[in-house]
Amino acid sequence: MRADQLDFYSLVEFAPDRGAIEFSGRRAILLHTDAMGALRKELVETLGADIAKVILTRYGFSCGHEDAGLLPGFMHPDTVEEFVRGGPRVHMFSGIAEVETHSVEVDRERGHYRMSGFWRHSYEAEQHLRLFGRSDEAVCWTLAGYASGFASYVFQTDMICVEHACEGRGDDRCAWTLMNATDCAPEFSGLRKYFQPLNIKDRINVLEGKVYERTRELEASEQRYRNLIEDLPEMVFALHVSGRMLQLNKAGRTRLGISPEQLPRMRLKDLVLPAYRTAAANFLKSIATARTATRLDVVMCDAEGCPVPMRLQVEPVLKGDRIVGYSGLAIDITAQQERERKLTEYAARLENREQQIQDIINDAVYILDLDGRFSFVNARMAELLGVPADRAIGCSCGELMLHSSAQRVERDFRRRLNGECGPPFEIMLAASGAPNRLLEVSSAVLSTDGGPEGVIGVARDITARREMERQLAQANRLSSLGQFASGIAHEINNPLGLVSGFAEELQALMEAIPGARSNPDFDVLRQGLTTIQEQAQRCKAITDNLLLFSRKQAVPLEVVDAGMLVRERLSAYRDIGLTRGLEVDLSLDAALPRIATNPTLLDQVLRNLIRNAGDAMNGAGRVSVILRPAEGGVDLEVLDEGPGLPAGVIDHVFDPFFTTKAPGRGTGLGLSICYGIMTELGGRIECGNRPEGGAWFRLHLPADAAGADTSMP
Template sequence: MRADQLDFFSLVEFSPDQGGIQFCGRRAILLHTDAMGALRKELVETLGADIAKVILTRYGFSCGHEDAGLLAAYMNPDTVEQFVRGGPRVHMFSGIADVETRELEVDRERGHYRMSGFWRRSYEAEQHLRLFGRSDESVCWTLAGYASGFASYVFDTDMICVEHECEGRGDDHCAWTLMNAADCSPEFAGLRKYFQPLNIKDRINVLEGKVYERTRELEASEQRYRNLIEDLPEMVFALHLSGRMVQLNKAGRTRLGILPDQLPGLRLKDLVLPAYRAKASNFLKCIARERTATRLDVVMRDTDGRDFPVQLQVEPVFKDDKIVGYSGLAIDVTAQQERERKLTEYAARLENREQQIHDIINDAVYILDLDARFSFVNARMAELLGVPADRAIGRCCGELMLHSSALRVERDFQRRLKGEAGPPFEIMLAPAGASKRLLEVSSAVLSSDGKPEGVIGVARDITARREMERQLAQANRLSSLGQFASGIAHEINNPLGLVSGFAEELQSLMEAVPGAAENPDLAVLRRGLTTIQEQAQRCKAITDNLLLFSRKQSAPIEPVDAAMFVRERLASYHEVGLTRGLDIELRVETGLPPIATNPTLLDQVMQNLLKNARDAMNGGGRIGIVLRPANAGVDLEVLDEGPGLPAGVIDHVFDPFFTTKPPGRGTGLGLSICYGIMSELDGRIDCGNRPEGGAWFRIFLPAHELGMEARVQ
C-alpha cells in the first residue's frame, strides 16, 4: 500500500461504550494539547529546560518507533520510500501537525538516507508560545523525536531529525531534516544526547542536593539580612498585604515602646498620631493601586510622649507579579526639617534684603528670561510699567510698553544673547494716569556657569535731565539772541529818531506855507509824512520790545497773595478794555501759599498770555484762569477755546521772532519775553493742548519762604 492510500478511519477503531480506542490494532488514548503543555511546563520548571527536552524527545522517539512497528504490519508497503512517507501521514492523523514532505533520498547500498519537509500548526510550538513566549531555539522536541524514532525503525539505522526553523522562535513555519546520525555535522553532534537513555533518579538526586545547598545559603543570607535590619539605627518594618505589622526592628520598637509580641496586632496606622491614621491607610491603598514605591510625611510619638516628624518610605513586595506585602523605612526628619526651616528663613531674608536693595534704588531694574519675558522687576520698574511687580512677571514687553519701546528692548535682547555689544539706548514709557517718562537703558547678559539665563537691564529716568537740557539750550539761545537783538535795537533807534524828527519838522513847515490846506499835492505829501511817522513809531515799538527781551530783569522780589493779585489785575484789564468781548472764568483752589515774585513783571506776563488767548479766539470767547497749589508753589493756568497749537508749533512757541500771526500783527517776541521773565522769577512756563479743544499755558510761581514755613508749622 502506498502512503497516500492510508485512511484515518481504517487505522482507528472507536469503541466508546467499552472505553476503548484501537490504533492499528493496539489500544490508544486521546490527550488534550493543553495537557501536554501542562506536562511540558511542569518538566521545565521542575527539572530545567535541558532535561525536559531530553524527556520529551525520548517520548517522541518511542512513539514514532512504536507507530512504525504497528504500521508495518498493517500497511505492507511496496517500497521503503512508501513506508517512510507513512510516518508524516500518521503524524497528521494524530493531530500533531500539518506535515509536508519535500525531499527524500534513499541509498540502500551505502546505507545513506535523507528526508526533509515542513511542519505547520505544530501543537508543540503553539503550547510553548502560550506558556513561555518566544524561544531562542527550536521547541518541537516530541515531533523531532517522533520523526527520528519512525525513520530509525524504517531504515533500520540510527536517524536524527534536526529542526532548523521553528514557529516557536518566530519563524513562519517549522522546517526539518532527517539524516543518518553518523552523518551529523559537528554543529548537530550535541543532539545525540537527547536520544540517549536518561537516569532521572540520579538527576533528581543531584537537583535535590543543589536545592538543599541553595536553601542553606538562602537561610544564612536571610539571617544576615535580619541581623542587619535589626541593628539599623533607622526604623525598618515589614507589613502583611492586609497592613498588619510583620516585623519592626529594634530601633523602631525602642523608639515607639512596642514589645515583639505586640506586633501581630498592630497596623501601620497604629504607629502614627490619630490625625494621620486615615492618611496612612490611604497610603497603603495608593501603593497597591500604583504598584510602586512612594513616600508620606506623618508624625509619631516616642516613649517619652514627644511628637516627632517622620517620613515613611514604603514599597510593595512582589511574588509572581502579585503584591504579597510591604517593606519600608520610617525616617526621623526632625533635623532635616529644622535645617530646611533655617535655610528657608535665610533664603527669605536674603530675598527680602535683595528686594529692598532693588526697591530703594531709584533706577528701574528688570530681567528678561530666555523667552524675552519679565522674570524680575524692582519697585521702580513696576511703577514705570504701571502694574504691580507680581503682575509683570511672566509677561512680555509688548504687553506693558509702548510698541516702539517694546521693539527697541526686544532688539537689544536679541543682540545681547548673540554676544554683541552696544551703547545705552532710550525708550519712552507711559504708565496709566501718569506723564510719559524718558528712560536711558543699559543692559547685559545674565549668565550662570557660563550659560546665558537672560538679559538684565537698568533703566534710568532722564526726563528731568532732558527738560533741563532743553531749558538750558533755550536759555542759551535766548541769551545769544538777546545780545544780538540789543545791538540791533540800539543801531536802529538812532536813525529812526532822525527819520521821525525830520518828518515832524517837515510837517510843521508845511503848516506854515500859505494855502497849504487847499493844495492837493501838499495833501499827498502830508499823508506821506504822517505814514512815515506812524511806521517809525511801529519800528520804535519793535526796538523797545527787543531791548526788553534782551534786558536782564533785576526787579525786587516780594511776597504776593496770588489770588488777590489776579483778581485785581483782571479788574484793571476790564477797565482799560483789554478783556473786552471776553468771558473770563476765574477758579481759585484752596490752600494757596504766598508767592515770591515781582508784581510788575508778573503783570506783564499775564497781559501777554491774555492777549495771545484773545487773538487765538479772534477777539471773543471764554478764557479760563485757574490757580491751584503746586509742589512748593502755585500753578497759574490760562485756558482758551481757540484752535490749539499745531504739533510742530509747541516746541517753538517760546523761540524769539516765532509767531503764527499774520504779518503786521505780531513780532514773535511776546512769549519769548514771558519765558525770560519767568526764568528771572525762578518760575517756569509751559504750554499744551486741551483734550476738549483749545490751548493751555501754565506758569509756575515759587512760594515765598515765610509762607512755606507758616504752612509747615
Template structure:
C-alpha cells in the first residue's frame, strides 16, 4: 500500500459502548491540545526547561516508534520509501500538525538516510506561544521525537530529526531535517542527549539534594546577616505591618535605652519625642501609599533622656505584592545638621560679603535671568533706578527706566542669549534732582553649571567724563576761534578807524560851514555821518569783544569772600542801571568758605549772566541769585523767569557767535568769554532749564582750602 492511500477510518475504530478507541488494533485515547500545553508548563516550571525537553522528546520518540510497529502490519508498504512517508501521514491523522515531507534519500547498502520537510499549524508551537511567548529556540519537541522514533524503527537505524525553523520562535513555518544520528554536526551533537533514557528518580534526588544544600546556605547567610545587623553601629529596626517593633539591633537598644523584653510592646511612634508622634504615625501610612523607600527627619531621646535628631529611612517588605512589614535605619544626623548649619552660615556670610563688595563698587551691576527679568542689582544700580534692590527683582527693566534705555538693554540681552557678540552701549537714566546720568554698559553671558542662565551687565557712570570731553572740545574750538577772531579784529580795526575818523572830520567840516544848516541835503549827509560813526563804534565794540575773547586772561587768583563780593557788586549793578526793571532775589548760604577767583573777571562773568537774564525776560521779571557750598566748591546760580533754553540750544550756548537774540541785539560772544574766563580761573560754568520755568546758569569756583597753596595763588 502506498502512503497516500492510507485512510484514517481504516486505521481507527471508535468503540463508545466499551469506552475505548482502537488505533491500528491498539487502544488509544484523545487528549486536548491545551492539556498537553498544561503538562508542558508544569514540567518546565517544575523540573526546568532542559529536563522538560528531554521528557517530551522521549514521549514523542516512543509514540513514533510504537506507531511504526503498528503501521507495518496494516500498511504492508511496497517500499521503504512508502513506509517512511507513512509516518507524516499518520502524524496528520493524529491532529499534531500539517506535514509537507520532502522526497526521502535512501542508501540502504551503506545505511545512510536523509529527508527534509515542513510542519504547519504545529499544536506544540501554538501551545508554547500561548503559555510562554516567543522562544529563542525551536519548541516542537514531541514532533521531532515522533519523527526520530518512527524513522529509527522503519529504517532500523539511529535517526534524529532536527528542527531548524519554528513557528514558536516567529518563523513562518516549522522546517526539519531527518538524518542519521552519526551525521549530526558537532554543534548538534547535544541533541542526542534528549533521546537517551531519563532516570527521573535520580534527577529528583539530585534536585532535593541541591534544595537542601541551598536551604542550609540560606540559613547560614541569614544568620550571618542577623549577626551583621546586630553588630552595626547604626540603629537598625524591623516593624510589623501594624508598626509594632519586631527587631531592634544592639546599637539602637543601647542608644535608646530599650531592652529586648520591651520590643513586643513598642511601636515606632513610641521611640520619638512626643511632638513627633503624629508625624511618625503618618509616615508609615505614607510609605504604604507610595510602596517605596521613604525617609523623614524626627527627634528621638537617648537613654539619658537627651534629644537628638535622626533620619528614618524605611523600606516596605512585600509578600505576594502585599506589605507584611517594614525595615529601616535610624541615622543620627546631629553632625550633618551642624555641618549644614555651618555651611548655611558660611554661604550667608559669603553672600553678604559679595553683596557688600557689589555695593561698594561704584559701577552699577545688574543680572537678567533667562526670561529677561532682573535677578540681581547692586546698591549703585538701585540708587540710579530710584528703587530698593529687593523691589526690582523679577521685574523687566522697562518698568524701572525710560523706554529708550530699556530697549537698548533688551536688544543687548537678545543678542547675548542668541550667542552673538555685543559692543558697549550707552543709556540715560533720569535722577530725582531733575538731572540725568549717562551710563556706558558692558555685558556678558551669565553662566552657571556650564549653561547660560542669563546676562550680567556693568554700567559705568560716564556723565563727568562726557562733560569733560565736551569741555575739552569746547576749549579746543574756542582756542581755534580765538586765534581766528584776533586776526579778524586786528584786520578790521585799521580800516574801521579810518572810516570813523573821516566821518568825524566830515561832520566837523559840516558843522563849521556857514549856511550848511539851511541846506536840506547837507542835513541828510550829517545824519548819515552820525550813523556811520555809531555803526563804526558798534563794530569797534565787536572787535574789542573779539580781542577780549581771543586774549588769554592771565589773572592773579586771590581769596574771595563770594557772599560779600556779590553783595557789593549787586549794589553797583543796581546803581549803574543793569538791574533796572527787574527784581533780584538773593539767597546766600551763611558760613561760606572763601573761594579762589579773580574779582575783576568774576565781576565780568556775573555781570554778563545778569544782563542775559534781564534780556531773556525783556527787562521785566524776577532774577534769583543763589550762592551755596557744594562738595566741589562754591556755586553761584543765576535763574530767570524767561522762556528757557530750547532743545538743541544748551549744547551750543557757549559757542562763539551763537546767540538767541534778535539780529543787532547781541554778538554771541558774551557767554563764550565767560566760558574762557572760568577755564582761566580753574572754575566751571554750566546751564540748564528750571523745573518751574526759565533758565539757570551755574558758576563753580574752587574753595581756597581745596587748592594746593590755598590763597597764595597769584599773590
C-alpha cells in the first residue's frame, strides 16, 4: 500500500462507551493543544528552555518510534520509501501539523538516507507563539523528535531531523531535513544531546536550590506582613523606608476616617496632630539607628475630629542588613492614661494612700523616695519582688530586682525627678521559686505642695499578653507559609508526575529492546531510571507533607478516655517497631477527665513526639509519657533523656522547615504540623528542657465541655 492510500479511519477506532480510543492499534487520548502548551510553559519556566527541549524532543522521538513499530500491521508498505512516507501521514492524522514530503533518498547499500519537506500549521509553533512570542530559533521540538524516531525505526539507524525554518520564529512555514546522524554538519552536531538520556536528579536538585533561594527572598517580606491582619481590632500599618504609608488595616482606616485611595499620599507624621509631627518624624530615624522595635506615645485625630491618645509600637523590616520598611501597631491608650492620671491624683490626696491604693487596684504599685529607695509597695508589688511588703521598705531597687531591671527603674526615677517625660517601659521580675514576670511600668513624680517627694510607679503584668502576641505571630507565620507551601507543592507535583511517568515509560521501552537484559550498559540505564523514580517519590512525599502542613479544615471531635487512648497507641507503637530500643514508661493519674479530641490526629502528634524522642537519644534510652489532670483538660507530657534543646532552638522548634537533624533525615515540618493539629484540636503544645537533662514536650488536651466535671475511674 502506498502512503497516500493510507486512510485515517483504518487507523482509528472510537469506543466512547468504554472511554477508549485506539490509534494504530494503541490506546490514545484526545488532548487539547493548549494543554501541551501549558506543559511546555511549565517545563520552560521550571527547568529552562534547553532542558524543556530535551524532554519534548525525546517525547516526540518515543512517539514516532512506537508509531513506526505499529504502522506496518495496518499499512503493509510495498517499499521502505512508502513505509517512511507513512510517518508524515500518521502525523497529519494526529492533528500535529500539515506535512508535505519534498524528497526521499534511499541508498540501502551505503546505508545513506535523506528526506526533506515542510510543516504547515504546526501546533507546536502556534503554542510557542501564544505563550512566549516569536523565538530566535526553531521551536517544533516534538515534531522533529517524532520524525527522528519514526525514521530511525524504519531505516534501523540513527536519524536526526533538522528544522531549518520555523513558523515559531516568523517564517512562512517550517522546513525540515531528515538525515543520518553521522551526516550532520558541524553546526548540527549539538543536536545529539537532545536525544541523550536526561539526568533528572541533577535538575531536581537545581530546582530545589531555586525553591530554597525563593523561600529566603520571601522571608524578608513575610516579616512585614505577618502581623497585618485586616480584621484585628488594633490599628496595624506598614511603612515604606521613607515613612510613606503602604498599608493600614480596616480598623485603622475606620477609626481615622481614611480611605484606601488616600494612603499612598500619606506619611506616618500625617496621622498625628501637628504638635507630634516632629516627634513622629524623629521616631522613624531613631528606629533606623537602633534597628530595633521602639514605642512612641502620640495623639491622633479620629474620624469625628476628636483627639485620641495612641501608643505606636514600630519595628524595622530588614532584608539582610538593609532596612526596607517598618511595621507597627497603634494602640488606643485613652483608658490606660485615664487610669494612671486618676491613680496619681488619688495617691496625692489620700493620707493613708498605701492601704487604699491596694484596695482599689490590682496592678503592682510602688513609691521611691528621693534617695531612690522603696517607701511603699502594695501587696501585688511585694508578691512580684518575692519579699514581704515591710521588708521591701527602705531597700534599693538593686537589692530586690534583677540588675538590668533595677537600672531601668533607677534611670526612669532620675528622669522623672529632672522633669523629663517618657513612655512606659518594661522590666523583668524573678521572685525566688516563681516564674519570671514581664511588667510594663508607668511612672510619675509624686509631689506635695508643689515639691517632689518621690516617684510613684504602676507596674502591669503583661506576661500573658506577650505570650498571646507570640502565639498570634506564630499562627500568622504558619498561615502565610502554609499558603506558600500549598502553592509550591501543587506546582512541583505536576512536573514530578511527568518525570516519574517518563522514567517508567523509558524503562518499559528499554526492556522491550532485544538483548537489553544481557547488555551491561542497559543495567546502568535501568539503575538510573530507578533512581529517578525513587527520588521523584521522595519529592512527592515532601510535597505531601507540605500539603498536610497547609491544610485548613474543620476537625470532627469525639469524647474519649485519654488514658486508654494513649495506652492503646503505645502498645501499637511497640507492635510496629516504632519504640524498638526505647524503654517507654507510662504514668497515668487516677482521675483523668474525658477529653474532646480527634483520635487520629492526636495519634499523629504522639507518634511524632515519640519518634523525635528516639532520634534525640540515637534510638536507645528511656522515654516517659505522663498524663495528669490540668485546668480545663488533661496535660500529656513526653520526656526524653537526650541532649535537650540548645539555646536559640527552643524558640524555633515549631517553625516550618526548621530542623536540627542531619540532611535527608527530616524536612522540618513534623513539629510545625503538630503545632497546627493542636491548634485545630483546641489545645496547645509547649516544650522545654528538663533540669536533669533531656527535653520535654507538653500537650494540653481540652476536656469535654458537656462532662468537664466528670472523671474517669
